[in-house]
Amino acid sequence: MEEESIKGNFIKNIITEDIAKGINGGRVMTRFPPEPNGYLHMGHAKSICLNFGVAKDFNGRCNLRFDDTNPSREYQKYIDSIIFDVQWLGFDWGEKICYASDYFDQLHEYAVELIKKGRAYVCSLDGDQIREYRGTLTKPGRESPDRDRPMEENLDLFERMGKGEFQDGAYVLRAKIEMASPNINMRDPVLYRIKNISHPRTGSKWCIYPMYDFTHGISDALEGITHSLCTLEFQDHRPLYDWLLDEVSVPCHPRQIEFARMNLNYTVMSKRKLQQLVEKGIVDGWDDPRLPTLAGIRRRGYTPEAVRNFCNIIGVGKKENRIDVGILENAIREDLNEKAPRAMAVVNPLKVTIENWEDGRTESLEALNHPQNPDMGTRSILFSRNLYIEREDFMESPPKKFFRLGPGREVRLRYAYFITCTRVIKDENGVITELICTFDPATRGGDAPDGRKVKGTLHWVSEEGSVPAKVHLYDRLFTTEDPEADTHDFTQNVNPDSLIKITGARVEKGLADALPGEAFQFERLGYFCLDSKLSSPGLPLFNRTVTLRDTWAKVSKKGNTV
Ligand code: ATP
Numbered sequence: 001m002e003e004e005s006i007k008g009n010f011i012k013n014i015i016t017e018d019i020a021k022g023i024n025g026g027r028v029m030t031r032f033p034p035e036p037n038g039y040l041h042m043g044h045a046k047s048i049c050l051n052f053g054v055a056k057d058f059n060g061r062c063n064l065r066f067d068d069t070n071p072s073r074e075y076q077k078y079i080d081s082i083i084f085d086v087q088w089l090g091f092d093w094g095e096k097i098c099y100a101s102d103y104f105d106q107l108h109e110y111a112v113e114l115i116k117k118g119r120a121y122v123c124s125l126d127g128d129q130i131r132e133y134r135g136t137l138t139k140p141g142r143e144s145p146d147r148d149r150p151m152e153e154n155l156d157l158f159e160r161m162g163k164g165e166f167q168d169g170a171y172v173l174r175a176k177i178e179m180a181s182p183n184i185n186m187r188d189p190v191l192y193r194i195k196n197i198s199h200p201r202t203g204s205k206w207c208i209y210p211m212y213d214f215t216h217g218i219s220d221a222l223e224g225i226t227h228s229l230c231t232l233e234f235q236d237h238r239p240l241y242d243w244l245l246d247e248v249s250v251p252c253h254p255r256q257i258e259f260a261r262m263n264l265n266y267t268v269m270s271k272r273k274l275q276q277l278v279e280k281g282i283v284d285g286w287d288d289p290r291l292p293t294l295a296g297i298r299r300r301g302y303t304p305e306a307v308r309n310f311c312n313i314i315g316v317g318k319k320e321n322r323i324d325v326g327i328l329e330n331a332i333r334e335d336l337n338e339k340a341p342r343a344m345a346v347v348n349p350l351k352v353t354i355e356n357w358e359d360g361r362t363e364s365l366e367a368l369n370h371p372q373n374p375d376m377g378t379r380s381i382l383f384s385r386n387l388y389i390e391r392e393d394f395m396e397s398p399p400k401k402f403f404r405l406g407p408g409r410e411v412r413l414r415y416a417y418f419i420t421c422t423r424v425i426k427d428e429n430g431v432i433t434e435l436i437c438t439f440d441p442a443t444r445g446g447d448a449p450d451g452r453k454v455k456g457t458l459h460w461v462s463e464e465g466s467v468p469a470k471v472h473l474y475d476r477l478f479t480t481e482d483p484e485a486d487t488h489d490f491t492q493n494v495n496p497d498s499l500i501k502i503t504g505a506r507v508e509k510g511l512a513d514a515l516p517g518e519a520f521q522f523e524r525l526g527y528f529c530l531d532s533k534l535s536s537p538g539l540p541l542f543n544r545t546v547t548l549r550d551t552w553a554k555v556s557k558k559g560n561t562v
């Protein structure tokens, strides 16, 4: 099926108009420009789907470009993870990956061009002074004493900055625009600063590095980007983006279009906040399955298709909003409902002994791998005298509406037989340790020839047909929709039950050979996948990707947040 790109897309309308006007000869080119200072999250996924999606819709291309202008906080490991994630999401950037650092020579030339035109100057104010001189929203800025430094002197100083003659912070290069501008970004913004450190890609060639605003527009222009899509906080930077591209002799002038950031409820999204969770040990690394990082949701069992679908469904707008994470959960449910083979697992086992089944005898029964999709075939499951069912599928004094097992009650074991509970065995504390049941041999496969009905069908595994397993049940990482509201420390809103570790589960024997990330629907329990990190052949660990239904909506209505 051909996937539709992001819905309700005002950006596509703008581009369609631009094409109609013949701008750029109808060519469309976008870019996804991450700074390699952290792992990608769902917000980035949205930006990726938007940029690559728009390019595809207009038969254009989309570059992957690293905005690597700040070597003090950017690392190769982030570059590697970002490349992996974009590929995982299913997007193709063509022949080569772009790096802003590849344009350092050109950027330097454009800076010199600005100086020569009298549009940039070297300023000796320090960071605090620059801030102080800049003024506020209500107060105009003051001009730097260096603002009218002669052009030759600026050229000389800028050259010496580049030669490493000065300490960090001694000088900066600033655009000469307007200190009284109502837009603070236009008050002589800094273009270059001294950083006497080496860069992962350019080594020790440079000790001055261009600022984001200067770099971004010029990189866009050098790559022939036609539409530069960015988040709303850059709206006030657009006049600067346009000013710079008008002042330097770049080959083209891309159009910047802003859209609203994507936020999800019950989580935090910015790299800085995610980093805090990792550093404080609240989560187990950047790929903790509870995090909205792409590494995290991948480990949790999300598929690229589900993420893309989600991004397309939620659309793109001009107003910040908070998307219900339930929509994301539904996207993965829909995808896995189609793809994931069914299997049986018992998370909280209660032992069942079939007293009229011969000790030592096992029987192979046939189970469907997908009840709605016969193409997915069948598998054998083993029945025997010793079984396990889910502890919560038994009640000693069941209320009326409880259709599962109770003393004297008959239920169906999925794909197997009807069984009736005849006796309950307890330990000295009164805890039920075992159920004694009988089975009806005439109900093999799960139907009674006399037409007798049972109300409940339970999942189960047999002792011989299962292996021990660990299971991690995940819930929302925060108890509140907006964890940052009304608190100085959002980590206080972490859900203490966001991870429940279960050690004594049992899964069908065949699952011992599952591959990392392989997904299953555990019947009646949810979608699970084999953990890619903590699983071992002798003791597989399954992550619950998502429950079968959205139980959260119901529970939270009752005011219960756990
Ligand atoms: P963060 O605040 O998490 O650090 P960022 O914007 O600083 O995010 P970048 O690496 O600079 O991260 O972002 C790369 C691209 O992804 C940018 O174009 C940015 O606008 C976009 N992006 C980042 N977060 C979101 C989000 N929540 N929703 C949509 N797009 C986003």
Ligand code: MG
Pocket (backbone or CB within 6 Å): 035
């Ligand atoms: Mg950033």
